[in-house]
Amino acid sequence: MTAATDAPVRSRAEQHLRALVGRDDAELYDDQWAAIEALVVDRRRALVVQRTGWGKSAVYFVATLLLREAGSGPTVIISPLLALMRNQIGAAERAGIRAVTINSTNMEQWQETNDAIQRGEVDVLLVSPERLNNPGFRDEVLPRLAATCGLLVIDEAHCISDWGHDFRPDYRRIRTLLAELPDGIPVLATTATANQRVTDDVAEQLSGEALVLRGSLDRESLRLGVVRLTTAEQRLAWLADHLAEQPGSGIVYCLTVAATQQVADYLRSRGHQVAAYSGQTEQTERLALEQALLDGEVKALIATSALGMGFDASLGFVVNLGAPSSPVAYYQQVGRAGRGTTQPASVVLLPAIEDRDIWAYFASLAFPREQLVRETLAALGESGGAMSTPALEARVDLSRNRLETMLKVLDVDGAVRRVKGGWESTGQEWAYDAERYRRVAEAREREQQAMLDYLTTDRCRMWFLRDQLDDPGAGGDWTCGRCDNCGGLDLPADVSPKAVAEAADRLSRPGVPIEPRKLWPTGLSALGVDRSGRIKQPAEEGRAIARLTDLGHGQALRDLFRPSDAVPTTVPVPLVRAVVAMLADWRPEIDAIVMTESMTRGDLVADLTSGLARYLQRPVVGRWAVTNPDVPAGAGATNSAQRVAAVSRRHGLVLDDADALRGRRVLLVDDLVATGWSLTLAADALAAAGAEAVLPLTLAVSA
Structure with a gap:
């Protein structure tokens, strides 16, 4: 398409952008337009790797409006973050986009949603990845959507790759979905946290000549720092003494559910307005806590990584009590702060010796050894029909969660199939890719060492994270000027004896x-x-x-x-x-x-x-x-x-x-x-x- 014929499309795209963000002076970045043009004009597949807050959601919402004007079907967005889904629906509605969601928390609305899709009353359908492996959705709803959708969006696309820090087996089904899409349906994959290996892996799974757009991952609002304290009592005391100094409201991330409860209990005893949040928090309470954080009614949520705030969140700080196991995972968590604002946001890491024990525990939950996989396949083969997960548990020495995760991988590999009533063998030959699992495990070990190196580096901390993400804009001599190593952030390491004593009493x-x-x-x-x-x-x-x-x-x-x-x-x-x-x-x-x-x-x-x-x-x-x-x-x-x-x-x-x-x-x-x-x-x-x-x-x- 020539520049002359291209101009009206960009003009219309920017009209939609202004309605979406509520600002008359909003203009598309060049890479935003390049992605929209690839999707709307050329009907291509594109991968966008851009920092949190850059405007990836604007790309697919504007593309949706343009495609719908051209008579295309609804956009299907696959997203693992329920909080993000809720915020996306709110933003879409403000721009006149009719958006609905199908996920594990709104089962009672599924039929109504399906009916609205059939009537053409839906512009955007947000789907949680676990729906892709639900037999009814997979066999009845998904083929219809694949045949009629106007755009497929894969949010948090690093989850597709088992090289990624947050690999999710349900995402592996997306490769099958991509292969079954009719010609001419554009696909957009987005993420803020993908190094070059993950980027290449995701681009390969998109297949075809996918357009890859990678931008700078620098977050100009973030000020990064590390405070190294010897004991758990000192780290809790630091929070008690310095939490009120952090700007606005924010998140204190912990590595375990138990820690969220302990820390929240202690900080409340010191007069701080905080609450615990984890994957074990009941759904209604989760929604209330997320809203309380956004409204500034609490100073902080003390949370596990289960808390993934949507793009509308504008948080003043993130504190990590304990280090995540990779710089990439850490970059994603700190990205919750400083979104949509030019005001400085504080990012503080309080590492602990026991972090490595917790990393080792989560590493032990990796893909099972071959013998257990073979036992599972044999049990399904001998059954002659469907077996429920509890029935398989009696035959295979794996926990419910690990068994379910393994079965999802085998399902995508074609060795088993999820059906009503459980799982059945397909009879297809399956090969255990021991070499790949070994390489993934080695990559995880390198990531853990890199996280340890982050703690002790005297280089710019934002440069370190950008370098770990293979950000092409992070030159060897680049510095942010904002972190504790660059001199832009002065973090106190002092803790009061009273706070230490109270923390010790609480922990003892x-x-x-x-x-x-x-x-x-x-x-x-x-x-x-x-x-x-x-x-x-x-x-x-x-x-x-x-x-x-x-x-x-x-x-x-x-x-x-x-x-x-x-x-x-x-x-x-x-x-x-x-x-x-x-x-x-x-x-x-x-x-x-x-x-x-x-x-x-x-x-x-x-x-x-x-x-x-x-x-x-x-x-x-x-x-x-x-x-x-x-x-x-x-x-x-x-x-x-x-x-x-x-x-x-x-x-x-x-x-x-x-x-x-x-x-x-x-x-x-x-x-x-x-x-x-x-x-x-x-x-x-x-x-x-x-x-x-x-x-x-x-x-x-x-x-």
Whole structure:
């Protein structure tokens, strides 16, 4: 198309842009227009890698309006961020775009939405990626959308690539969707966080001669800094002393759910208006908390990475209490601050020694080893039909989440298929790409080292992040002039003794509940275990000193349970004191004690049990004993049904007297709660032997 014929299209595009942003002087960037032209005029595929706040959403909304004027079907946007979806719908409506969404939180509206699409009353449909693997949506709705949509948009496109920091298996189905699109339907993929490897991978999956537009990833509003403090108490104290100094409202990111609750509780006790937010937060409460943050009603949300604010958020700061495992992930999180404003936003990282333990835990959840994949495929092949995920759990030693994730990957690879009622084998040959998984694991290790290097670098911090993202505009001598290393940010590292003392007191309070299990896992009959349904007499709520992921006693417990040739035989004195303090607060009413034998830390459990007997002056009357040592320790540890079967084969109740438990309240002692099934089976056996109540006590809970 010539410049002369091109001009009216750009003029019309900028009219739409002004309606979208509500400003009469708004003009498209050259790269925004290049993307819109590729989509609307040339009907091409394009990948846009641009910083947060650049205006990627303006590209697809303006393109949508132009395509709809030309008679094209609705735009389909695949986006993993529900908060972003809500903000996008609001922005679209202001520009006269009729936008709706289908996701896991609005199931009751799906039929109404489908009907509106059929009537041509929808301009934009936002779809969460998990919908792509729902049988009904995949087989009935998606083919119709693919055939009639005017534009397909893949937001957060780095999730397509398993080289990306935030790979999501549901996104892998997009490759199939792209291959099935009719000719002439343009595709736009957008992300703010893709290095060159991920960019190349996503561009390849878009197929064809995709236009790739990469811009500067510098965020001129951000001032980056690192404050290195020795202890968890000091880091909490820094937040208490300096949170009010941060501009506006913002986010304090934590690596674990437990940390969000601890930190929020402590900061509220110091008079700060904060709230905890994680993937475990109920959906209605999530919406209310997000709005409270946007409205400035809270100073901060103390959140895991589950919090992904939409582009309308204008936050004054982001603080990370603990480092993410890669600079790319970190860049995405700090990008929540300073959007849509020229005002400086503070970005502070408070790293911790225990960060690496948490990285190692999440790394352990990677794609399963080949044997487990083959067992899954064999189970599906032998079934001759659909198997539910719970039924598969009884056959494969994987947790529900890891099993679901693996099945989604196998589904996209063509080896299995999700159907109503579960999963079925396709019978297609499948190859385990061990070399690729090894390279991905090595890439993750390099990213972790790069994050450690970020903490200690004396180079410009924004340059460091841009360089990690392969930003072509980050020359070797470029500096931002805004970070703590460039001299543009002076972060205080001082903490008041009072704040440290209060933080230490808060973190040293031992005692987290051990919630009893109340239902047996499904599929036990297939494993020879005669249990199902509701547990007749579950244990009462128990206590542990802390979670392994906790900020306070968590470090001492992680050290105690860290794999080592020298297995500890006694409970360290600080943890003994913590047990005593926990008992003083808990005050359990018990008559007798039963010890859980351990194949790996037997002396440690025995030391804990004998100490409790002396302190509480109650007799040890029996053991949940290892009666079959041929069943290895940890067998079935990632899968409920498998775990129950393994523990049932390995353990049995041994009492000093057959009537030792009759009508008595029993303290059941163990060292660590991982799945909770060993304690559940022990409590069930104690109840069968006549115990009136069972109260578990352990040193730690794994998560």
